[in-house]
Amino acid sequence: MTAVEHWKNSSSVSAYDRVVGHEKTARIAARLLWGTRLKKWYDQIRSLNEDARGKTVLDVPCGGGVTFRGLTGLPAEEIDYVAVDISNVMLDRARDEARKRGLTGITFTQASVEQLPFPDMSFDMCLTYNGLHCFPDPVAALTEMTRVLRSGGRLQGTAIVRGAGRRQDKIIEVNQRLGVFGVTGTYADLEHSLHRAGLAGIRIERSGAMAFFTATRPMPESADQVSDGNER
Structure with a gap:
């Protein structure tokens, strides 16, 4: 089973969501498994209450909606938030999470990250948490996310990487054999x-x-800049 098939079809994916949905448990698990201090991630999520206000935001893969805790309290008219996942299991959990938090300004879409059903330059911000290491082609996924970002738009995410230590690299290899992880680089x-x-x-x-990681889609060069460059 490939990672795509695993995350799309397996009902066991909700176990991951149950862990990340509880910050204290997730922080302990991340420290033990990956040697990671996960506080930074939850701090980023909490900052969405300001960062996402008045912006169009794409969350892919959204999982069970752990990022929604950062949107709590925002009026629907101040949220233009699209949650995308390849798994209906995850999307159902995300819908439940949104209902529990009283969030009505979220649109849910089932789609592959390599074929996002949105026009070019649709979003001000793209969040991609804990998904990149599960994708079969990270460059293709990132290229598609960049396509739907507006010029100057921000990409923000996390990914598991190789090279932190022999134990962590072994865990990555096991997850790849099980079809949980895709291409996981350094x-x-x-x-x-x-x-x-x-x-x-x-x-x-x-x-x-x-x-x-964070990055931005570059602003286009002006006609004058292009002309100057050609003249040189």
């Missing part, structure tokens, strides 16, 4: 993938085997 591979997707302003921080 810190340098992640940086290269972000560049290949056409992103700029790349910043990556690593905590254990998890990388926290």
Whole structure:
């Protein structure tokens, strides 16, 4: 079974969601498994209450809606938020999470990250948490996310990477054999993938085997800049 088939069809994926839905448990598990301090991730989620206000946001893969805790309290008219996942199991859990939190400004879509059903430059922000290492082609996924970002739009996410230690690399290999993980590269591979997707302003921080990254879709060059470049 490939990682795509696993995450799309297996009802066991909800076990992951149950863990990340409880911050204290998730932080302990991340520390033990990956040597990662997960506080930064939950802090980023909490900051969505301001960061997502008045913006169009794509969340892919949305999982069971763990990011929704950062939207709690925002009026529906201040949220233009699209949650995408390939798994109906995850989307059902995300819908339940949204209902529990009284969030009505979220649109749910089942789709592959490599074929997002949105026009070019549709979003101000794209969130991609804990999904990149599960994709069969990270560059294709990042390129598609970049396509739907507006010029100057921000990509923000996390990914498991190789090279943090022998134990963590072994866990990655086991997950790949089980079909849970897809292509999982190193810190340098992640940086290269972000560049290949056409992103700029790349910043990556690593905590254990998890990388926290941000990047932006570049603003287009003006006609004058292009002309000046050609003249030189």
